[in-house]
Amino acid sequence: xxxxxxxxxxxxxxxxxxxxxxxxxxxxxxxxxxxxxxxxxxxxxxxxxxxxxxxxxxxxxxxxxxxxxxxxxxxxxxxxxxxxxxxxxxxxxxxxxxxxxxxxxxxxxxxxxxxxxxxxxxxxxxxxxxxxxxxxxxxxxxxxxxxxxxxxxxxxxxxxxxxxxxxxxxxxxxxxxxxxxxxxxxxxxxxxxxxxxxxxxxxxxxxxxxxxxxxxxxxxxxxxxxxxxxxxxxxxxxxxxxxxxxxxxxxxxxxxxxxxxxxxxxxxxxxxxxx
Amino acid sequence: xxxxxxxxxxxxxxxxxxxxxxxxxxxxxxxxxxxxxxxxxxxxxxxxxxxxxxxxxxxxxxxxxxxxxxxxxxxxxxxxxxxxxxxxxxxxxxxxxxxxxxxxxxxxxxxxxxxxxxxxxxxxxxxxxxxxxxxxxxxxxxxxxxxxxxxxxxxxxxxxxxxxxxxxxxxxxxxxxxxxxxxxxxxxxxxxxxxxxxxxxxxxxxxxxxxxx
Numbered sequence: 001x002x003x004x005x006x007x008x009x010x011x012x013x014x015x016x017x018x019x020x021x022x023x024x025x026x027x028x029x030x031x032x033x034x035x036x037x038x039x040x041x042x043x044x045x046x047x048x049x050x051x052x053x054x055x056x057x058x059x060x061x062x063x064x065x066x067x068x069x070x071x072x073x074x075x076x077x078x079x080x081x082x083x084x085x086x087x088x089x090x091x092x093x094x095x096x097x098x099x100x101x102x103x104x105x106x107x108x109x110x111x112x113x114x115x116x117x118x119x120x121x122x123x124x125x126x127x128x129x130x131x132x133x134x135x136x137x138x139x140x141x142x143x144x145x146x147x148x149x150x151x152x153x154x155x156x157x158x159x160x161x162x163x164x165x166x167x168x169x170x171x172x173x174x175x176x177x178x179x180x181x182x183x184x185x186x187x188x189x190x191x192x193x194x195x196x197x198x199x200x201x202x203x204x205x206x207x208x209x210x211x212x213x214x215x216x217x218x219x220x221x222x223x224x225x226x227x228x229x230x231x232x233x234x235x236x237x238x239x240x241x242x243x244x245x246x247x248x249x250x251x252x253x254x255x256x257x258x259x260x261x262x263x264x265x266x267x268x269x270x271x272x273x274x275x
Numbered sequence: 276x277x278x279x280x281x282x283x284x285x286x287x288x289x290x291x292x293x294x295x296x297x298x299x300x301x302x303x304x305x306x307x308x309x310x311x312x313x314x315x316x317x318x319x320x321x322x323x324x325x326x327x328x329x330x331x332x333x334x335x336x337x338x339x340x341x342x343x344x345x346x347x348x349x350x351x352x353x354x355x356x357x358x359x360x361x362x363x364x365x366x367x368x369x370x371x372x373x374x375x376x377x378x379x380x381x382x383x384x385x386x387x388x389x390x391x392x393x394x395x396x397x398x399x400x401x402x403x404x405x406x407x408x409x410x411x412x413x414x415x416x417x418x419x420x421x422x423x424x425x426x427x428x429x430x431x432x433x434x435x436x437x438x439x440x441x442x443x444x445x446x447x448x449x450x451x452x453x454x455x456x457x458x459x460x461x462x463x464x465x466x467x468x469x470x471x472x473x474x475x476x477x478x479x480x481x482x483x484x485x486x487x488x
Contacts, residue, residue, distance in 0.1 A: 102455045107306040108390055153366065156384055157358040164351055196307050196388040203384050248470040249463075252303050256463030263456035 004067060004076035006059045011052060014076055018042055018051040018069050025053060030064035030077075062088055082213055089217025094225035096272055099197050101263040106197040106226055111255055113191065113230065120234035124227025126188040128220070131198050134166045135219025138202030139212065152206075159202045167193050197222050232262060282407035292414030298391040299422035299462070300469045305391045308382040309422060310458035316439055319427025320420075321375050325368060325383055327416030329360045330392050334412030336360075337400035353396045354387070361387045391415060426461055 003015035018025065025039045038056045045052045053067070062085065065078040080088075099105045113123045138159050146152060171189050174182040192198055201222050205215045236258050245254050282288070296302055299309045305326070313319040336356050344352050365383050368376045376383070386392070395415050400408045428438060434453030436444035451457050 104307050104311040104455065104458060105385070107310065108304060111303060111306070153362060156362050156365065156387055157355065160354055160358050160387055164354060196385045199385060199388050200381060203381060207381070248467045248474060253463045253467040253470065256459045256466065260456040260459030260463065263459055264451075264454070267454065267456070 004078045006061050006065075006078060009058045010055045012055070012059065012065070012067065012078060013045055014051045014053060014067065015049070016051065016074065016076070017049060017072075018053070019071055024070045026068045026070075027053065027055065028066050030066055033066065086213050086217045089214055090221040090224065091272075093218050093221030094228065095266070095269045098225040098229060098266050098269075099200070099222045100226060100229035101259070101266040103200075105200050106195045109191050109195045110226075110230065110233065110259075111252060113188070114233035114237055114255075116238060117231070117234045120230040121227075122185055123188045123191070124223075124230050126185045127192055127195065127198075127226055128223030130167065130170060130189070130192050131201065131223040131226075132216070132219045133170075134163050134198055135201045135205070135215060135222075137166065138162050139205055139210070139215035139219075142202065142206045146206075155203065155206055159199055159206075162202075163198050164193055197226055229262070233259065236262075282403050282410075285410050288407065288410045289414040289417065292411070292416070292418035293421055294418075296415075297418045297422060297469070298415055299419060299426075300466050302391065303466075304394065305389045305419065306462070307385065308379075309426060310455075310462055312379045312382050313423060313426040313430050313458060313461075314434065314453045315431045316424065316427040318375060318379050319423035321368070321372060322379050322382060323420035323423035325364050326386055326389065326392075326419050327413070329357065329364055329386055330395065330416040330419070331409060331412040332360045333357050333392050334395055334400045334408040334415075335405050337396035338403060338405050338408035341401050349397070349401070350393070353393050356396075357389075357392055358387050391419065422465075425465060426458075429465075430457060430461055 004012055007013045012027070020042050022039050022042060025042060027037045027039055028035060029037070039053055040056055041054045043052045043054075044050070059065070062080050064080070067076040067078065068074075093099065097103060100107070100110055109123070113119050141158060141162065142155065146155060146158060151158075167189055171182075171186060174186065174189075201219050204210075205218060208214075210218065233255075237255065240254060240258065249257070292298070294301075298304050299306065308322050308326075312322050333353075333356055337353060340352075340356075361384065364386070365380075368383055369380065395412060399411045403411070430452050431438055432444065433449050434451075434457060436442055436446070436448035449457075452461065
């Protein structure tokens with residue numbers, strides 16, 4: 001595989017010589033390798049031994065492409081850069097598809113701990129760290145043990161086991177190593193086991209067949225998204241507690257209405273595209 | 276732990292799950308799916324039935340093995356029991372209801388993290404025999420199912436103007452209701468309605484729950 005990259009919305013810079021004939025070039029998305037994309041021109045690039053391929057369709061820097069040419073004994077794989085991929089997955093799962101406001105996960109814990117800012121921040125930090133660890137562990141177990149051994153049906157049991165063991169383990173280690181930190185964050189650790197986000201991340205990764213970077217991005221992004229949601233909500237709830245809310249709406253009903261308003265504003269992120 | 280306390284009458288156990296301790300609107304547990312899959316009545320109905328079955332089976336198995344397990348490790352054991360029933364349910368739904376499963380599959384798997392199921396096992400099955408556990412599980416499961424039907428039909432009727440995919444309402448439907456935000460609004464309004472009914476009946480509003488796990 002040789003080097004090639006997307007340099008503008010419809011141009012690919014290929015490191016190497018290609019035949020000038022447009023019909024000889026075959027460019028496909030890795031996801032659907034049967035459908036060739038239309039190539040309009042093939043020109044030598046600015047540097048020696050490079051070729052500029054122009055397409056009619058808009059190319060995406062986030063996508064994987066495969067380029068081959070008849071008569072050339074070589075294939076070019078075009079992949080997004082790892083860092084760009086990681087950042088785009090993190091932003092995607094933290095803002096565009098926020099786990100709380102657009103996928104409605106982790107609501108039980110969300111409404112329970114968003115009563116004041118300190119609790120929200122503590123829970124947010126603890127959750128992000130534990131979520132990342134469990135996401136990566138579950139990904140490794142799934143990729144190297146469950147899938148090769150065809151034990152996919154054990155996914156749910158294995159993932160909940162990992163989460164439970166990890167939470168217990170972190171709890172033990174933290175208690176011994178840093179009792180002060182344990183006194184501050186220990187209570188949130190217990191709550192994490194019943195948070196569906198921590199279980200949803202490995203399940204989503206397993207369903208989509210994510211790579212290591214995508215799995216890590218989703219784990220970090222989901223944690224960050226949950227932390228952001230908690231912090232925003234706790235700020236709003238602290239204000240609402242001072243306000244004259246109609247009697248039947250006090251407590252949870254008004255919290256739901258506020259969450260709905262946040263969800264509405266998070267819709268604004270759906271137009272966001274990470275280049 | 277008083278193991279042999281006589282169980283309450285069947286009707287009490289059933290009605291408790293439906294009204295006084297409705298898992299969604301009263302205890303505010305298992306909210307995630309209640310908001311997520313209720314964009315249509317069909318999805319809500321399917322998840323509601325799945326939870327009902329898992330709840331009944333888990334409650335009964337929990338009560339069956341209550342003398343065998345060490346109380347110290349009961350939570351992990353309960354979790355594994357639920358995970359086993361959920362895995363079975365997941366496979367059955369994937370095999371026989373493929374089209375609906377496509378939409379709600381993730382939430383079926385997440386039944387395993389439902390606080391309501393494990394809390395019923397902890398609060399009821401540990402102290403009672405198999406038959407009362409069955410009725411208690413059935414009551415709680417029906418309460419959840421009822422909540423799903425209420426939210427599902429409300430959102431589908433207003434959001435898509437139909438019930439079960441059959442068009443009923445002639446005017447342009449409200450898109451907002453099927454959006455993620457609409458789910459939150461709907462649950463908030465129905466919770467307020469439950470409170471309103473309580474006030475009308477002269478009860479005190481229960482101090483709102485949430486955060487039970």
